[in-house]
Amino acid sequence: MQRIAARQKSWEFRQFLGLRRLYSPAQNTSACLSGNDAGIIPAMPAFDYTPPPYTGPGAEEIMRKRREFLSPSMFCFYKKPVNVVHGKMQYLFDDNGRRYLDAFGGIATVNCGHCHPDVVRAIVDQTKSLQHSTILYLNHAIADFAEALASKLPGDLKVVFFTNSGTEANELAMMMARLYTGCHDIISLRNAYHGNAAGTMAATAQCNWKFNVVQSGVHHALNPDPYRGLFGADGEKYAHDIQDLIHFGTSGHVAAFISEAIQGVGGIVELAPGYLPAVYNSIREAGGLCIADEVQSGFARVGSHFWGFEAHGVIPDIVTMAKGIGNGIPLGAVVTTPEVAEVLTRRCYFNTFGGNPVCTAAGHAVLKVIEKENLQENAHIVGSYLKKRLSDLKSKHEIIGDVRGRGLMLGVELVTDRQLKTPAKVEILQVMDQMKGTCICISL
Numbered sequence: 001m002q003r004i005a006a007r008q009k010s011w012e013f014r015q016f017l018g019l020r021r022l023y024s025p026a027q028n029t030s031a032c033l034s035g036n037d038a039g040i041i042p043a044m045p046a047f048d049y050t051p052p053p054y055t056g057p058g059a060e061e062i063m064r065k066r067r068e069f070l071s072p073s074m075f076c077f078y079k080k081p082v083n084v085v086h087g088k089m090q091y092l093f094d095d096n097g098r099r100y101l102d103a104f105g106g107i108a109t110v111n112c113g114h115c116h117p118d119v120v121r122a123i124v125d126q127t128k129s130l131q132h133s134t135i136l137y138l139n140h141a142i143a144d145f146a147e148a149l150a151s152k153l154p155g156d157l158k159v160v161f162f163t164n165s166g167t168e169a170n171e172l173a174m175m176m177a178r179l180y181t182g183c184h185d186i187i188s189l190r191n192a193y194h195g196n197a198a199g200t201m202a203a204t205a206q207c208n209w210k211f212n213v214v215q216s217g218v219h220h221a222l223n224p225d226p227y228r229g230l231f232g233a234d235g236e237k238y239a240h241d242i243q244d245l246i247h248f249g250t251s252g253h254v255a256a257f258i259s260e261a262i263q264g265v266g267g268i269v270e271l272a273p274g275y276l277p278a279v280y281n282s283i284r285e286a287g288g289l290c291i292a293d294e295v296q297s298g299f300a301r302v303g304s305h306f307w308g309f310e311a312h313g314v315i316p317d318i319v320t321m322a323k324g325i326g327n328g329i330p331l332g333a334v335v336t337t338p339e340v341a342e343v344l345t346r347r348c349y350f351n352t353f354g355g356n357p358v359c360t361a362a363g364h365a366v367l368k369v370i371e372k373e374n375l376q377e378n379a380h381i382v383g384s385y386l387k388k389r390l391s392d393l394k395s396k397h398e399i400i401g402d403v404r405g406r407g408l409m410l411g412v413e414l415v416t417d418r419q420l421k422t423p424a425k426v427e428i429l430q431v432m433d434q435m436k437g438t439c440i441c442i443s444l
């Protein structure tokens with residue numbers, strides 16, 4: 001943790017919650033105090049599940065192996081890292097059976113709840129019948145899921161290419177845009193995160209996530225950040241910067257614009273209203289395609305809509321997704337129009353595990369659970385309530401500089417000075433440690 005603290009420029013605190021209902025009416029929601037944490041942490045509501053006793057290695061043994069055998073780049077949350085051994089819906093359990101409300105969802109991934117029985121069943125059933133074959137043979141799992149996924153997207157967005165991660169999906173989307181337009185220049189936003197391979201690291205615009213290696217062809221526009229941005233919440237003003245970048249930084253033609261609707265790694269920054277429609281117009285006038293990175297904001301998390309971009313009234317040319325698509329199974333996808341999809345036929349393009357039957361069966365089950373359990377509506381209702389309560393806290397506590405986001409993609413930014421918006425670096429670590437279940441992130 002100290003190493004991260006030394007490396008980063010500023011801290012923000014963001015809070016995610018899985019899409020499950022927090023409390024059922026039958027559950028006891030009284031906030032009594034217990035144990036060593038009396039006076040600090042309210043007791044959990046009742047929950048009808050006890051994990052089996054854990055008999056595996058403890059935290060120290062795992063830490064020793066990590067130190068010796070795993071990349072030193074791997075870091076843990078909290079002064080005393082949690083050994084998470086079980087998950088059940090919105091809860092995680094440590095090696096002592098202690099239960100935590102998971103406000104992080106494995107980085108906005110476990111949208112249906114941990115080990116959701118329908119998703120587990122789909123994975124087990126498919127694993128028993130066929131685990132892997134590649135797309136060189138026919139199998140119904142990939143085709144059924146592609147059809148179901150396409151039905152969740154607007155317009156002509158109906159051709160799916162499956163990947164294993166968000167990075168792969170964005171790499172592919174950017175390459176397709178370059179092939180389709182014959183241009184190399186891509187515009188992304190400052191404070192964006194799009195992945196960690198060559199192209200996506202170029203599109204990422206936070207120095208903490210960028211290594212000093214060649215990254216070509218991406219221009220980073222002013223971030224339409226309503227809290228810290230130059231023009232507050234006036235989206236159209238920020239959009240002029242895109243026109244400037246096109247005019248002064250490119251030949252006048254671009255391959256694409258790529259953005260998240262709510263920047264996740266960047267600290268839950270929702271793009272200022274009016275920004276995306278203006279930018280999409282400028283990009284299309286310059287011959288480019290518009291790519292929506294829905295890796296964090298997709299699959300009902302934002303509550304008001306199924307996709308984050310829908311809240312801005314735009315229709316992208318390419319949509320990329322991962323994380324919530326598989327509820328924890330490695331899966332990503334690029335969805336685009338038949339016309340754009342055609343570019344990949346110019347050469348052989350292949351991904352060994354992309355579209356794997358087990359992963360796509362899981363993805364299909366996730367879509368069904370979101371629908372069956374009205375998880376989008378739940379994210380809207382629970383998220384709006386949580387946002388309201390967090391905003392109430394803001395009016396009581398000077399240290400809360402901003403409460404933002406939508407649905408269950410919410411962020412709380414702590415500052416030591418509201419005027420100067422100075423990141424509360426020390427305090428955030430304290431809050432995180434006490435809450436154990438929140439997430440820090442690093443921003444410019």
Ligand code: PLP
Pocket residue numbers: 107164165166167168170193194195196260264265293294295296322323
């Ligand atoms: N895009 C966004 C918006 C992300 O938040 C992330 C990861 O956090 C990625 C892309 C990269 O996804 P992955 O880590 O699955 O490669």
